[in-house]
Structure formats: C-alpha cells, structure tokens
Amino acid sequence: MENKFHSLRQHFEELYSLTDEEWDFIEPHFHFKTLKKHQFLIQAGQAVNFEYWIINGLVKAYHIDDKGKEHILQFAMEKYWVSDHCAFQHQEPGTIFVDCLEDSEFFYLSLEDREKICLAVPAVANFFRVKSNHGYINLQKRVLSLLTMTAEDRYQYLVTKLPALIQRVPKKLIASYLGVSRETLSRFNS
C-alpha cells in the first residue's frame, strides 16, 4: 500500500530531486488535515500558522471589503499551495478567508518548519524559490489582465485557460475573481 505522502514527494521532485534520506527528514514536518465543503481553512482576524498543500479538493481564498463584498484572490485545487501568505510570512493576523468549495484534503507546514527544511535541504529552498517565482509571474499576468482587458475579455480568456474551473465553480464566484458583477458576467455569452 502506497504512502499517502507519495504525491507530495512527487510534487517536490518535479523541480529538484531528493534522496530518500532528505525525504525522510522533510516528511515528518508535514501534517494532514481534511475539511468538508463550506468549512474554513483560514479566517481573517486570526493567526495564520500554516501554509497548505492541497492533496485533492478545491478552495477559494478571498477578502471581504468594508461593504461585505467578497473578492476572490485565488482558486486553489489539487497540487496548489494556499495560505494567507502575507499573514503567514509575517506571523500577523490574517485578512484573507480560505474555505472549501468541495471536500478537501491538505498537507500543512508551519513557518518555522518551512525555514527549517529550507535550510537543511537546499533542494527544498530551490523548490520554493521556483514555485514563488511562478506564482509571481502568474500574478503579474493577472495584474496586466486587469489593467489591459475588458471584463468580457478576461472572462473569455479564463474560459479558454481554465475551462474545468468554470464547470466546478458557481459563476458568481468566477465574477468575483474577475472583478465583474455577477449580473454583468451573466450577460456575456460563453
């Protein structure tokens, strides 16, 4: 029977390979958690002690503004990392909610343990370096899309780029992610 951490090790090794000794050191720093649809992984106002890797499921990370309106920062699914990165990194109260759109399973890691394994195993430092860099590049694209494209173009682009997400997620959440009202999005034809 296969170790449940297998998929996580594989994920790390997609970028930098690890020896069995290195993995045996890394693995115990991760813990397992499972949540059902609608349950919260992270809540604004509270400490954010972990960053999470999604084994399977789907979550949304979002901010709620002063008018109570929800703005989606990220949809995260299988093999994605998710947290309130700012609060986690600076160990301060969060401003982001993360909750499950589907039943989900996670591995999670504390900041202290992340630093520990990054310093002990250079391949892990390099892994997170490259992952962060990819995240940065993707966010730059999102900023550009918000600056240059119309709401409808952003929607059409998302439909071609992540067609599966459109199926898995209510349109009003897609609207919130794109920065459009759900009424306006409903008038676009897909």
Place this chain on the structure above:
Amino acid sequence: MENKFHSLRQHFEELYSLTDEEWDFIEPHFHFKTLKKHQFLIQAGQAVNFEYWIINGLVKAYHIDDKGKEHILQFAMEKYWVSDHCAFQHQEPGTIFVDCLEDSEFFYLSLEDREKICLAVPAVANFFRVKSNHGYINLQKRVLSLLTMTAEDRYQYLVTKLPALIQRVPKKLIASYLGVSRETLSRFNS
C-alpha cells in the same frame, strides 16, 4: 576604496549571511551596466537574457497593448530586481519593455548563472526564495487593490505608501500604473 559590489553583498546579507568564500564565488557571476535616461534595458520581442539589480536610478517596466497604450507593471529603483521575469524564466521572447526614467546603474545575472549560484550556495537559493515570496505578496496586494478600491482610493493609497515615487515620476505614468486615465487622475486632489 570600497568594492562596487559591496551594496549587492549587503543586499543579499540582509536576509541570509554569507561567508567570504561564498561571496567570492557569487560575485563574478554579476556584471555591471549603466544606462542613461530614456534608454532601454529590455525590449518586447527580444530575448531576455538577464535579470537586473538596480544599484541606483529608476526604471519602469510596462506592456504596450494592441492600441499602443502603455500599462505599467512596476516602477523599480535602488535595490529592486527587475526583468521580464516570465520571458527570462522560460527563455522566450519578451512582452515587456523596461526603460530608464533616470540615469541608472545595474548589476545583471543570467538565468544559467542564477541557477548555478543557487545550487552552489544554499543561502542564495533562500535569498531568492524569500525575495520572490515578498514580490508575490506585494502583487497580491496590488490585485486586491484593483479588485476592491476605486481609482481615487488607489491613488491616495499610493501617495501615502510611496510619496517619494509621486515626486520622481510624471503623473501620467502614475496613472498608467494605477489603471486610470491621466485626465481622471488629474482631477483627484492630492
């Protein structure tokens, strides 16, 4: 007389300290370049062979859309890293222009050399890991500001957050960075 790389070493050591041996290995991978105001560091359509660290000066990184309109992704000044990160990372033709708003000096590094020093010196991997992470966090804030705030609020926020930038840069570029027309920005009172 002080080594011109001193500021760069100091910049690395703000996050993880280095031995003299490590620095002696790292330093020769960086090269020096100087440009005058209005000169290009990077041009869309061309290969992006380097990432740049700004010793002093100020540049803008921007995309030009199909209507010829300029959208500013980043202002980068002393101690900032700048490149067309996507094109650099994937070694493909760029889509971003970077040019100087002031005479500027840079150290630059190739992708190959970056990988080389990251693998040889774990502190460098950790340095770029943390830097990328900070960049990611800042971009998340920018995305949120575009989703949640009005144009005027974004402007007022920038004025309080980076008052020096407002002085150093024409308002029409600030407008482009914020995703507002220069006419609309001109009607905000500062």
Place this chain on the structure above:
DNA sequence: ATAAAAATGTGATTTAGATCACTTTTAGCT
C-alpha cells in the same frame, strides 16, 4: 419528494471613469 436556499438570468437605471478636445504650465535643450 418537497421545501428552502443558492444560483442564474434579465430589464431598467445609474455612475465611475474613459475619451475627446483644447488650454496652460513646466521641464529640457542648444
């Protein structure tokens, strides 16, 4: 199976901000 709750669709109206057109001010250059 049925009730309640979400999600979606659609018309009518409003609005933040874009665009256009032109003037005034400021900064660079020889």
Place this chain on the structure above:
DNA sequence: AGCTAAAAGTGATCTAAATCACATTTTTAT
C-alpha cells in the same frame, strides 16, 4: 534666454459596467 516638447489641467460627452429589482432555474438538505 528662448524654443520646443512633454506634462498637466479642465470642460463636455460617452460608455462599460455597477447597481437595483425581480423572475426563473438549479441545488441542497430533510
């Protein structure tokens, strides 16, 4: 200092998208 070009201000008009209001459809829970 004087000339040129870029930057900034301002009125008038237009428009993409928000908001409001309500109907319809689809999910979810019991």
